[in-house]
Structure formats: structure tokens, C-alpha cells
Amino acid sequence: MSQVIASGADLIAQTLKNQGVQVIFGIVGIPVVEVAEACVAAGIRFIGFRNEQSAAYAASIYGYLSGRPGVCLSVGGPGVVHALAGLLNSKINCWPLILLSGSCETDQTDMGAFQELDQVEAARQYCKYSARPASLEQLPFVIEKAFRTALYGRPGAAYVDLPADYIQYPITNKKVFDAVQVARVPNAPKSMADQTNVHQAVALLKHAKSPLIVIGKGAAYARAENEIRALVEKTQAPFLPTPMGKGVISDSHPLCVSAARSKALKDADVVLLIGARLNWILHYGHSPRWSNKVRFIQIDIAPEELGNNRQDTLPLLGDIQLVVSQITQALTGKLSNINPDYVSGLVNKVKQNVEKTKTAGSKGSDSAILNYSTAFTVIKSLLPENDIVYVSEGANTMDIGRSYFDVHEPRHRLDAGTGATMGVGMGYAIGAQSYYGDAKRVVSIVGDSAFGFSAMELETAIRSRLPLLIIVINNNGIYHGLEDEEYHAALKDGTLPTTSLSVETRYDLISEACGGKGWFVKNRVELAKAVKEALAAKDQTCVVNVMIAPGGRTKLDFGWMQKTQKARL
Numbered sequence: 192m193s194q195v196i197a198s199g200a201d202l203i204a205q206t207l208k209n210q211g212v213q214v215i216f217g218i219v220g221i222p223v224v225e226v227a228e229a230c231v232a233a234g235i236r237f238i239g240f241r242n243e244q245s246a247a248y249a250a251s252i253y254g255y256l257s258g259r260p261g262v263c264l265s266v267g268g269p270g271v272v273h274a275l276a277g278l279l280n281s282k283i284n285c286w287p288l289i290l291l292s293g294s295c296e297t298d299q300t301d302m303g304a305f306q307e308l309d310q311v312e313a314a315r316q317y318c319k320y321s322a323r324p325a326s327l328e329q330l331p332f333v334i335e336k337a338f339r340t341a342l343y344g345r346p347g348a349a350y351v352d353l354p355a356d357y358i359q360y361p362i363t364n365k366k367v368f369d370a371v372q373v374a375r376v377p378n379a380p381k382s383m384a385d386q387t388n389v390h391q392a393v394a395l396l397k398h399a400k401s402p403l404i405v406i407g408k409g410a411a412y413a414r415a416e417n418e419i420r421a422l423v424e425k426t427q428a429p430f431l432p433t434p435m436g437k438g439v440i441s442d443s444h445p446l447c448v449s450a451a452r453s454k455a456l457k458d459a460d461v462v463l464l465i466g467a468r469l470n471w472i473l474h475y476g477h478s479p480r481w482s483n484k485v486r487f488i489q490i491d492i493a494p495e496e497l498g499n500n501r502q503d504t505l506p507l508l509g510d511i512q513l514v515v516s517q518i519t520q521a522l523t524g525k526l527s528n529i530n531p532d533y534v535s536g537l538v539n540k541v542k543q544n545v546e547k548t549k550t551a552g553s554k555g556s557d558s559a560i561l562n563y564s565t566a567f568t569v570i571k572s573l574l575p576e577n578d579i580v581y582v583s584e585g586a587n588t589m590d591i592g593r594s595y596f597d598v599h600e601p602r603h604r605l606d607a608g609t610g611a612t613m614g615v616g617m618g619y620a621i622g623a624q625s626y627y628g629d630a631k632r633v634v635s636i637v638g639d640s641a642f643g644f645s646a647m648e649l650e651t652a653i654r655s656r657l658p659l660l661i662i663v664i665n666n667n668g669i670y671h672g673l674e675d676e677e678y679h680a681a682l683k684d685g686t687l688p689t690t691s692l693s694v695e696t697r698y699d700l701i702s703e704a705c706g707g708k709g710w711f712v713k714n715r716v717e718l719a720k721a722v723k724e725a726l727a728a729k730d731q732t733c734v735v736n737v738m739i740a741p742g743g744r745t746k747l748d749f750g751w752m753q754k755t756q757k758a759r760l
């Protein structure tokens with residue numbers, strides 16, 4: 192009998208190694224334990240999660256940060272269904288992700304096999320590519336195709352089925368093992384925009400009285416920070432980052448108008464969108480949030496995105512680094528038509544709004560109950576300016592936090608994103624800390640509801656020795672909660688609002704129970720002490736559980752959304 196030199200699992204590990212994979216996020220079980228073990232033996236780190244949903248979120252953010260597909264490994268059936276959340280998240284945020292999942296033996300299909308599911312079909316609607324290799328020999332080819340498809344064009348998710356019999360297959364022929372290897376997928380090829388359109392864009396910008404540059408997370412993904420900074424310096428046009436576009440150019444740049452967002456949208460006459468889509472986050476490019484007369488110029492990697500919601504958009508199809516450079520080169524001189532009152536109006540509005548946030552943050556005595564503004568002011572005063580990667584989720588926590596925490600480096604703010612997805616925070620924090628390593632500290636500032644979606648991943652972080660600092664802004668509920676007495680009365684009467692969560696839940700103790708550190712704080716002094724101690728605990732996972740006034744912002748105001756809808760009808 193010929194000698195077994197490797198298993199199918201080894202072949203999968205070698206294929207991932209060839210693709211440059213350094214870390215895999217997932218949960219093992221039959222039949223993928225062998226795959227994870229083979230990957231670890233091949234020198235790939237495996238971070239074992241408590242739920243595939245978070246593992247897939249971690250892999251998706253790893254894809255965003257590294258610019259190469261993040262990899263998630265799961266069992267079949269329910270494991271795949273949990274991980275679908277990550278596929279959707281990657282699809283809507285346009286990040287490269289590969290899900291590899293175990294599946295039943297190829298000769299047991301449709302027999303009611305263990306954790307059987309048509310996973311290729313289940314994954315397909317969230318994926319650019321979804322496949323089961325026809326044979327073990329074809330597996331490296333299919334995995335390479337998944338990597339390439341996830342990465343090229345508009346990045347997104349891809350799925351590959353790993354049948355149990357392939358994983359366990361005893362390989363006896365070294366020549367066959369070597370012959371089926373596939374080389375690493377090169378980085379995505381880049382293209383420039385049609386030069387005619389570039390000249391039209393430059394003409395539009397030159398005529399603009401109130402131009403605005405909008406920087407999206409596509410620009411951050413494209414690592415176009417140097418090119419965009421050069422364009423801003425040359426044009427001296429104000430710029431507005433989207434929430435995850437923050438940091439492509441520092442928030443402290445004098446032309447950053449984040450703090451005057453509404454005015455900037457309303458006043459702009461020509462808008463250069465760089466890796467930002469005209470979706471709900473930018474109010475579809477419609478009035479009343481934008482002027483009726485605004486013209487959009489859009490740089491995007493995906494042709495089907497161009498003109499979406501605004502057919503009159505001037506399209507610039509191509510790689511953001513290259514296309515922004517094309518514009519900068521084609522621009523001769525400054526934008527001489529810019530109305531100085533437009534710029535000074537925005538700069539003044541920024542000053543006023545920054546002042547307002549400062550005033551709100553300094554209200555109340557040191558022992559007073561905290562609110563979003565006062566809590567954020569304390570936290571901000573203690574965090575270093577650089578080398579902090581912010582993770583943010585929650586409704587008020589995320590929205591209000593955005594105006595307190597400036598970001599100075601690209602890809603240093605990770606939030607609920609285009610999907611407004613609560614529950615991404617722990618996966619993102621783990622994915623980001625494992626990507627950045629010791630060079631950065633991940634600080635998650637999250638609502639209590641958002642944190643609860645995946646709180647058990649604290650154990651994952653602690654076991655994986657990832658020194659996350661998680662600050663839970665706890666108001667006993669979704670958007671807002673109830674005070675102790677009100678809560679217990681409502682509980683007794685059976686009238687608890689659907690937004691309520693239990694009063695003063697001790698999230699800090701979950702951390703301690705898992706071997707991390709925790710603080711429970713109720714005022715400025717306690718908060719400052721806790722944050723200082725947590726920052727000093729450089730090698731530990733820390734949770735600071737910050738009680739704030741449960742009433743917070745009591746009114747649910749979705750007026751902006753309704754207004755946009757009405758305007759469209």
C-alpha cells in the first residue's frame with residue numbers, strides 16, 4: 192500500500208498559505224477540526240470564536256483593513272447560517288471575505304446527512320462567487336477563484352464548500368499534491384478613468400462656487416490617502432468624510448467640515464464623491480438634504496454604482512488612487528470660482544458646533560449622573576490622539592460619539608457601516624486588534640444593546656490575548672431605557688417598553704468572569720479613573736461599564752428619513 196503523505200485538510204491549509212493567509216476566524220467542529228489543525232500546523236493563526244456571526248464579522252473587517260480577503264471557517268448547516276450575517280455585511284460594505292465551510296460527504300447529499308444544507312445556494316445571494324469543487328484536485332483552483340473574485344472589481348464575499356470526504360481524503364502522491372497548487376492571487380489590477388470625463392470633471396470643479404469633496408470608506412479601502420490629500424491641498428475645497436471615511440485625511444484638517452455636515456450638504460453645488468455611494472447615508476443625493484441644483488461627480492470601482500439614484504452624475508470609473516491623481520494633474524491652478532463666503536460660512540459653523548459639543552460635555556458636577564456628552568468628553572480627554580482604532584456601534588452612542596472622537600489616520604474608525612449592523616463590534620474589535628497587533632490599541636465605544644449581540648466574544652478576546660478596551664455606554668435600553676423604579680413597575684405591570692433592557696446590567700463582570708478586567712462607573716471621577724487604569728492595563732481585555740442617564744435622548748427622531756422619502760414621491 193502506498194504511504195499517505197497528506198490529507199485533504201493539509202491541501203486546503205497549503206492552498207490558504209499560498210494565498211498569503213495569516214489568520215483565520217471561525218469555529219471548529221465536524222468536519223473542519225482537521226482543516227483548522229492543518230492550518231495551525233502550516234503557521235496560520237486560528238482565532239476560535241463563540242458564534243460564527245462574529246467570526247465572519249471579524250474576517251470581513253480584516254478584509255477591509257488588510258486589502259486582502261479575510262477568511263472565516265465554519266461547520267456546515269447552522270454554522271453557515273450564522274456566518275451568512277458576515278457575508279451580507281461584506282456584500283453591503285464591499286469588503287473581500289471568504290467563507291469556507293464543512294459540508295456532508297459528496298456521496299451522502301440529499302440523504303439527511305449531518306448538518307446538511309445546500310450551502311452553495313444559501314450563500315449565493317450574498318456572494319460574488321459560491322461553489323462546491325467537483326473534486327479534491329479542483330479545490331485549490333476553486334479557492335483561488337474565490338480569492339480573486341472577492342478581491343477584483345467591487346470587493347465582496349465568496350463561499351467555498353469543503354465536503355467531509357475531501358477533507359479526510361488520504362493523499363499518497365506528492366506529485367499530485369504539488370501539481371494542484373495555485374499561486375497567490377495578485378493584487379487587483381487598476382485602471383484609470385476615461386480622460387474625457389476627467390476633463391469634464393475638472394471643468395465642473397473649476398466652475399463651482401461651492402465645491403465639496405466627500406470621502407467614503409471606499410477611499411480608505413483603496414489606500415488613497417496621499418492622493419486625496421494632494422487634491423484637497425491643490426483645490427482648497429472643503430471635504431466631508433462619511434463615518435468610516437473619517438481619518439483618510441485627519442479630522443483636524445482646517446478644511447474638514449464634518450462638524451457642519453448638514454450645511455455642507457445643503458450649500459454644495461458640485462460634489463466630488465470619492466468611494467462614497469449615494470445611498471441612505473448620503474440621503475440618495477436628493478433634496479431636501481442636498482440642493483436641487485447640485486451636480487455629482489463620482490469616482491467608483493464599480494460601473495453599476497455610477498449614476499445610482501442620480502442619473503445626471505458624471506462618472507469616473509476606476510481605481511481611486513489613479514483617478515484622483517488624474518484629476519489633480521488635469522487641474523491647472525486653484526479653483527478660482529470658490530465663493531469665500533461659502534468656505535468661511537462652513538468654517539464658522541464648524542467652530543460653533545465644536546463649541547456646542549464642548550459646552551455640552553462640560554456640564555454638571557463631577558458627581559453628577561453622566562450623559563453621552565459628558566462621558567465622551569472624559570473619555571476623549573484621556574485617549575491618545577494617535578494609534579487608537581475606534582470601534583463604534585449603537586444608535587445614539589455611535590451618532591453622538593462621531594462628533595466627539597476625532598480620527599487622524601485612515602482605517603482607524605470602524606462602525607456599523609452601510610448595513611447599520613448592530614453586533615459587529617466584538618468581531619470588528621477582535622479582527623482589528625489581530626490585524627494591527629501591538630502597534631495599536633482597539634477602543635470600542637458601544638451601546639449596551641449593541642454590545643449584547645456578541646458579548647460572549649469577550650472570552651474569545653481574552654483567550655486570544657487581545658488587549659481590547661471596551662467602553663459600554665449603558666442606558667438600560669435600545670436608544671434609551673428606564674430608571675430603576677420605572678423599570679420594576681413596568682415589569683410588574685407587564686408594560687415594559689420594547690426598547691427596555693435590564694437596569695444596570697453588569698457587563699463589566701462578564702469580562703471578569705472570563706478572566707479580563709472590568710469597571711462599573713457612574714460619574715466623571717469614576718470614569719476617568721477606570722479609563723486611566725484600563726489604558727495602563729496594556730495586555731488585558733478591559734470593559735468599562737458606564738452608566739448614563741437612561742432617558743438620554745428620549746425622542747426617536749427619524750424625521751430626516753421620512754423627509755427624504757416624501758421628497759421622492
Ligand code: TPP
Pocket residue numbers: 584585586587588589611612613614637638639640641642664666668669670671
Ligand atoms: N438588529 C440589527 C442587526 N441591527 C440593527 N440596527 C437593529 C437590530 C436595530 N437597532 C438599531 S440601533 C439598536 C438596535 C437594536 C441598538 C441601540 O441601542 P444601544 O446599542 O444601546 O445604543 P444607544 O442608542 O442606546 O446609545
